[in-house]
Amino acid sequence: MKKRETSRVTIRTVAADAGVSVATASKVLRDAYGVSQSAKDRVRESMRKLSYRPHAAARGMRGQTYTLGVLLPDLHNPFFDEIMNGVHSFLAATPYQALLGFGQSQIDQEFALVHNMIDRQMDGLVMVAPRLTGQQIEDIAGQVPTVLIGLHEPRAINYDTVNNDDFESGRLAVHHLHEGGRRRIVFFSLVLPPSIEESTIVVHRERGYRAALNELKLGRYSRVVLAGQDRGSIRDQALKLLRSKTRPEAIFCWTDFVAFEVMSVARELGLSVPDDVAIMGHDNTAFCDLNIASLTSIDQSGPLLGEHSARLLIERIEGRTKAEFLTVVPKIVARGSTKVSAPETVS
């Protein structure tokens, strides 16, 4: 390792300059109790003058690091951008900073990453749609304050969850499509390891989907298609589905980027969207609104999810132990991809 030392400004330098003890300087730094206003002012002034920056690793040895870890599955679903905007905007008013890691949707990578965050003494963790099992998460939450986004675990005891009402999302989608006169509505879902299936957002959406079909006495039409996250597998399933004899009238995709792929496959097959097949996504990410896509989607307010989770995490770091489970309400944003053609005027 290269040498680049120029005698760091430490808390001792500051204390000496302000004419107080190291302990007092530390108190000022942490906004702790037991310092007079005048001492506080002097120390603050010295810190500014010397452009002192606290050494995070040293703080981490005894106290907090004021760093939060955020675990994201990947960087290509634009919905995570929205969640992070919420997280950042909440943290702006706090002394905490977020650092992110990507688990590539793989259990082992997520596990390694989370443990690295713990090793780095992060004060708390936000995990977005992790693949880890409930047990693994409980273990982690036992070591560090934890909040989950996008995993339904209403029996969690050591961590909080923040979720969209995914059951309702499923219902909304079916009702919206049915209002347009469609009945053969497919749910295009995601394959997941069985270990976590029960808690995932997609399974909840599927339940809402099925429930709504039953409400409408359309249960016999229910059909769920499974694909991975990779383009190849999405395309394969979409092709199979759209070429089948019982081609659906509508496809509700678990997330927007899948919907875009399905829409593309439909076009390749010469089908018209929405006339031959209506398509819906979920998350209402930025691309939906583009004219070239015009994708009907369900908005689950990513920024809100982000803000809530940041808030809950900090509450937990500051001592709350009772688990909280927050839910936000989804709403339909209708666009061209599910529009009903104007009734043909017979001339």
Added chain:
Amino acid sequence: MKKRETSRVTIRTVAADAGVSVATASKVLRDAYGVSQSAKDRVRESMRKLSYRPHAAARGMRGQTYTLGVLLPDLHNPFFDEIMNGVHSFLAATPYQALLGFGQSQIDQEFALVHNMIDRQMDGLVMVAPRLTGQQIEDIAGQVPTVLIGLHEPRAINYDTVNNDDFESGRLAVHHLHEGGRRRIVFFSLVLPPSIEESTIVVHRERGYRAALNELKLGRYSRVVLAGQDRGSIRDQALKLLRSKTRPEAIFCWTDFVAFEVMSVARELGLSVPDDVAIMGHDNTAFCDLNIASLTSIDQSGPLLGEHSARLLIERIEGRTKAEFLTVVPKIVARGSTKVSAPETVS
């Protein structure tokens, strides 16, 4: 802060268990010189048995943290996903881990974030297309090993750069469009603070664009449009451009997501892409290949940029001081958005 101590397994625990000194255990941990094979084996075994995890903050007090910081402008340009894939794949074979931060394309936020990374004793920094000035970057690079992606600073002395040949990108775009018979080709660029303009990728692309037009004796057609990163400003400029009397025959956008927006505006105006106006992007991100977009783009191989930067950074951490400047070669990926219609057969 909540209490959740269960007497951590420290290097002392390990040393005691293996029957060696703390110093020896530390040597084993760092793969340092001066330990016999048998001692090494015993310590390793104890670490495994006790599932010991080194305390990163404590390591950071004296040695390395084996953590690298990556500064990204934002989370919504999918190109960054590709860069990070490269970074991750290179780091997988090393003891280093990457943590990310987002600067929201704002100088002050980037500055704060970078300093937080330094405070957290990150061993090195990768900055992707930062807004910081050359001077600020030199300062940072003086404190911590640094590699830049997407900023052309061939006179840097304290840091390395990894870049696409953006001049060549500009040339490629113009030549591709001209081969399709287009002459009024606009470059749709990004407004930037003047402080860094000189070094940015967009300015280099613009130079290539101008050079190619001159090579083709089309210099008089050169026209550059500037917009921000937000949808509103992109739409405004696109509308103005596409409604103008001298509507261009082709628009080369500095990055793909801008091209999608421009394409959408064109469609809204009832224009056909590519017949009325051809559109090109840059970065060849995943969406380009979708049928609904079919966007011609320029591939600059994000994973390669990521791998190179990770490699250079580690070399630097391990002692290299001479700056290196790497360049990758861009290539056109032609799709529907710039296709030339088949010559009409006169019947």
Added chain:
DNA sequence: CTGATTGTGGAGACCGTTCTCTATACAAAT
């Protein structure tokens, strides 16, 4: 006037590592 309380400040142990330096054991060279 005395004892209790409150507000302020500082001494010094401690956190879990790394790293320098010294000590020891043994082999090889003289």
Added chain:
DNA sequence: ATTTGTATAGAGAACGGTCTCCACAATCAG
């Protein structure tokens, strides 16, 4: 037998903070 060299092991001082405790002065209650 003595010296020199080499490989291994460990002692102990950092690193830059936090935090517990204690001391002291000023104020308050009785």
